[in-house]
Amino acid sequence: MRQCDILELVQQLAYIPRMTSLSDTSWPFMKMHGAGNDFVVVDARGRSFDLSAPLVRALADRHRGVGFDQMAVISDGADLTLSFFNADGSAAAACGNATRCIATHEMTRSGADALQIAVTGRGVLRAERRAGRVAVNMGLPGTDWRDVPLAREVDTLRLPIEGSPVGTSMGNPHCTFFVDDADGVDLAHWGPRIETDPLFPERTNVQFATVRPDGSIRMRVWERGTGITLASGSSSCATLVAAARRGLTGRQADIVLDGGTLQIDWQESGVWMTGPTAHVFDGVLTSEFLDSITQ
Secondary structure (H helix, E strand, O other), X not given: OOHHHHHHHHHHOXXXXXXXXXXXXXXXXXXXXXXXXXXXXXXXXXXXXXXXXXXXXXXXXXXXXXXXXXEEXXXXXXXXXXXXXXXXXXXEOOOHHHHHHHXXXXXXXXXXXXXXXXEOOOEEEXXXXXXXXXXXXXXXXXXXXXXOOOOOXXXXXXXXXXXXXXXXXXXXXXXXXEOOOHHHOOHHHHHHHHHOXXXXXXXXXXXXXXXXXXXXXXXXXXXXXXXXXOOOHHHHHHHHHHHHHHOOOOOEEEEEEOOEEEEEEEXXXXXXXXXOOEEEEEEEEOHHHHHOOOO
C-alpha cells in the first residue's frame, strides 16, 4: 500500500478523528523505546484530536518538541488498532518495535497474554507474551518487485544498484546491503541516497548488514522519513529474510543493532520478532505548544 493510500485510509476510517482547535483538549502521551528505537504513543481510544503533518514534525523535534523516531496512535478495532508516522510527518505502514512496546503496555494493563493488533496498511498482527518478553508476528514478507514496491520489474534478490542489495517488503519497503563491515559504512552519506533512489517510488528503509561467524547479524539502519536510528524492528525482519534468501543464514538469527539485539524467526505464519521494550515516561502536551503549531 502506498503512503498516500495509507493516509487516505487513516482519514476515511476515522482512525484519527479531527477537531477544530488543537487546544480543545489535553494531549496525554507515552514515551517508549525498543532497543533505543523511540516513540511517542497517543492513546486515541474514545478521544478526538488533530494529527497534522506539521504537528507530527513539531513533536519529533528533539529540542523543541518531545523527540522520536516514529509516532504511534492507538485507536479502537481488534484488541487495538495502530497507525504510525515517521518523524518527517509521513505515514509508515509498519513499526515492529513500537508494536511490541504498545503490546507490552496493553498486556500489562489488561492482564492478557496475547493480542490481535490491527495495523493500518498491514493487517492484523498477533502479539504473545513469551518468557517475560513480548513477541510480535510481523506478517509474511513480500519478495516480489510489486510488493516492495519497485518502479520496474527486477530480481529482488539482487537489485540493480551498486552492491546488489536485496529488496523486501515488511509492509514498508526495505533495501538490504550485505557488507564486510557494517560499522565501517558511512550511513549518513549512503542512507539518504539509497532511500530516494528512483527504483523506490515510495522511498525505502536502508540496512547495511554483516553476517558474523556465530550466525548473528550486525546491522545498522537508515529509516525512511526519519534517518539513522538505533534499531528498527521491520528492518531487522527484512534483514533476516534477505540473509536467509541469500543462503547466508538460516531462518532464525539475532540481529545486533546499535541500541540492542532483537531475535528474528521467519516461520510459515510470518516473521516473529522478540526483544526488549521500555515505557520511559508519561506526559501531557500543553495548549501553548499545540497552539504554536502552524497548520
